[in-house]
Amino acid sequence: MFPDLPLSFPMGGMDIAFYVVALVILLTAVCCVAVKNILQSAVFLIFSFVTTAILYMLMHAEFIALAQVMVYVGGVVIFVVFTILLTSHLGEDAFSTKMPRIFTAFVLSIAFVFVMVKCVLPTPDLASGIVNSPADYSSLQNFALRLLGNDPNGFIIPHLRYHNRPPHQGRCRRGGF
Amino acid sequence: MFVPSVTHPIGDFIRDLVPRVAEYLPASIQSDTLNSVIAFLINAVICIIAVCIVNIGSAPILIYMERKVCAHVQCRLGPMRLGWHGTLQTIADVIKMLFKEVYAPSGADKLMFYLAPLIVLIAPFIVCALIPFDKNLVVADVSMGIPLIIAVNGFGVLGILLGGWSSNNKYSLLGALRSGAQMISYEISFAMILLFVVMISGSTNLMSITMGQEGTIFDWWIFKIPVLGFIAFILFFISSTAEMNRAPFDIAEAEQELTGGYHTEYNGTPFAMFYLAEYIALITNSALATTCFLGGFFPPCIGIAAVDNVLNMVPGVVWFFAKIYFMVWCYMMVRWTFVRPRVDQLMDFEWKFLLPVNLVLLVAGAAFIAIGG
Numbered sequence: 445m446f447p448d449l450p451l452s453f454p455m456g457g458m459d460i461a462f463y464v465v466a467l468v469i470l471l472t473a474v475c476c477v478a479v480k481n482i483l484q485s486a487v488f489l490i491f492s493f494v495t496t497a498i499l500y501m502l503m504h505a506e507f508i509a510l511a512q513v514m515v516y517v518g519g520v521v522i523f524v525v526f527t528i529l530l531t532s533h534l535g536e537d538a539f540s541t542k543m544p545r546i547f548t549a550f551v552l553s554i555a556f557v558f559v560m561v562k563c564v565l566p567t568p569d570l571a572s573g574i575v576n577s578p579a580d581y582s583s584l585q586n587f588a589l590r591l592l593g594n595d596p597n598g599f600i601i602p603h604l605r606y607h608n609r610p611p612h613q614g615r616c617r618r619g620g621f
Numbered sequence: 622m623f624v625p626s627v628t629h630p631i632g633d634f635i636r637d638l639v640p641r642v643a644e645y646l647p648a649s650i651q652s653d654t655l656n657s658v659i660a661f662l663i664n665a666v667i668c669i670i671a672v673c674i675v676n677i678g679s680a681p682i683l684i685y686m687e688r689k690v691c692a693h694v695q696c697r698l699g700p701m702r703l704g705w706h707g708t709l710q711t712i713a714d715v716i717k718m719l720f721k722e723v724y725a726p727s728g729a730d731k732l733m734f735y736l737a738p739l740i741v742l743i744a745p746f747i748v749c750a751l752i753p754f755d756k757n758l759v760v761a762d763v764s765m766g767i768p769l770i771i772a773v774n775g776f777g778v779l780g781i782l783l784g785g786w787s788s789n790n791k792y793s794l795l796g797a798l799r800s801g802a803q804m805i806s807y808e809i810s811f812a813m814i815l816l817f818v819v820m821i822s823g824s825t826n827l828m829s830i831t832m833g834q835e836g837t838i839f840d841w842w843i844f845k846i847p848v849l850g851f852i853a854f855i856l857f858f859i860s861s862t863a864e865m866n867r868a869p870f871d872i873a874e875a876e877q878e879l880t881g882g883y884h885t886e887y888n889g890t891p892f893a894m895f896y897l898a899e900y901i902a903l904i905t906n907s908a909l910a911t912t913c914f915l916g917g918f919f920p921p922c923i924g925i926a927a928v929d930n931v932l933n934m935v936p937g938v939v940w941f942f943a944k945i946y947f948m949v950w951c952y953m954m955v956r957w958t959f960v961r962p963r964v965d966q967l968m969d970f971e972w973k974f975l976l977p978v979n980l981v982l983l984v985a986g987a988a989f990i991a992i993g994g
Binding site for chain 2: 481483484487490506507510513514517518520521522524525528529583584
């Protein structure tokens with residue numbers, strides 16, 4: 445369909461899900477900064493985090509997805525509490541910014557998007573879904589064994605450098621846990 | 622082609638059925654991909670309908686039950702006129718509620734005002750999808766059930782806070798902030814009790830937590846760990862009562878002080894959704910207590926073969942719902958017999974008593990597993 449783009453584009457269910465989720469992330473992120481009320485902004489931030497968690501789930505990283513929801517939704521809820529507590533006349537005076545500032549922000553973000561696309565596109569075999577890892581690769585059990593296990597593979601955090609494998613393999617693990 | 626599958630006998634039945642029906646279609650549009658996608662969609666719709674029936678169908682029953690239990694505790698009769706013993710009363714109430722006009726108070730943040738009831742409903746529906754009602758009756762048999770439950774519980778607080786704030790009413794705001802503080806605090810002990818269950822059962826999957834309790838009544842987690850199980854059950858009961866904002870921990874609503882708290886300004890369908898969320902939370906928390914402590918869908922066998930055979934003839938769903946309604950009855954009796962603590966007493970109780978006890982319980986459970994199990 446797009447022969448020039450280096451995207452492997454099989455248009456399976458996974459791809460459709462990825463693009464829908466990515467679109468929702470973008471929309472909620474834009475709403476988060478565009479909305480004038482700080483509380484609405486926080487709510488859109490939460491939706492953005494939740495959809496990011498769904499993206500992690502599409503990549504079979506369930507624990508990271510749940511940690512994302514747990515940490516960020518809980519954290520933003522507390523942020524909402526303090527927003528309500530610490531701001532007086534919330535929602536009555538919507539702040540406004542001047543035109544030059546909006547223009548600068550617009551130019552900066554366009555430049556950032558340009559750099560990102562320029563950096564990402566040359567990646568070989570760019571795919572939207574991760575399908576290579578085995579089914580139980582990132583399960584909670586493997587995760588826990590890796591973090592707290594008693595064998596040379598365990599205790600990934602404090603003993604990172606003292607595994608009995610060559611040092612150049614020690615740190616770099618492709619594909620997460 | 623990525624097609625997720627629903628793995629229970631109903632799913633298999635649909636997957637068998639769809640290709641046979643598809644043979645009657647014109648040959649040009651027949652394909653295996655189409656069949657599997659359609660089978661998946663039908664299964665998904667069945668799952669959604671099942672969750673909705675369990676949730677929305679149980680709400681009127683619970684409202685009726687609450688009215689009757691409350692009335693009998695207070696030596697009254699409760700609703701008696703509409704239908705047999707007032708059974709049609711709740712249906713009439715639901716219809717009345719749905720046909721009311723929906724409007725927001727002036728000065729309310731309209732978007733947040735109508736979004737809040739929807740957010741409140743997220744958590745109970747997701748949790749309900751994870752509960753194993755029988756050996757094959759579970760919508761989402763995910764490996765990380767308990768972390769998912771802990772994660773989605775945060776949405777309840779968010780919905781209540783938004784509802785209270787966006788109503789533009791000081792009583793709503795006070796109620797919402799109180800309930801936010803309360804639910805954030807009690808979430809910790811709620812999560813810790815669930816972690817205790819995970820620790821003793823060795824799994825975060827609700828189905829395998831249930832399967833670990835197979836056998837007699839003494840194999841249920843409440844009795845299997847000698848004293849700790851019972852303490853954990855009591856703590857779970859307390860913290861889930863607070864998590865649901867039910868009396869005696871209903872300072873969020875506190876009818877006498879706050880005229881209803883966060884849903885003061887709501888009416889019609891949005892109010893019905895808050896109400897529904899409260900009762901679905903009652904069902905899901907009872908189901909969680911049943912799954913984690915009371916043996917899930919297993920019958921209360923006592924080790925005598927003759928009795929156990931009779932008990933085993935009853936299907937697991939029946940046992941599960943019997944246990945759920947027993948738990949609901951317990952929650953209701955607590956609601957109508959205890960007095961409401963003050964806000965500061967509530968916070969003291971969580972941070973100075975419940976949380977330390979939970980921590981000690983976790984350590985004691987770990988010691989029990991390390992030494993005895």
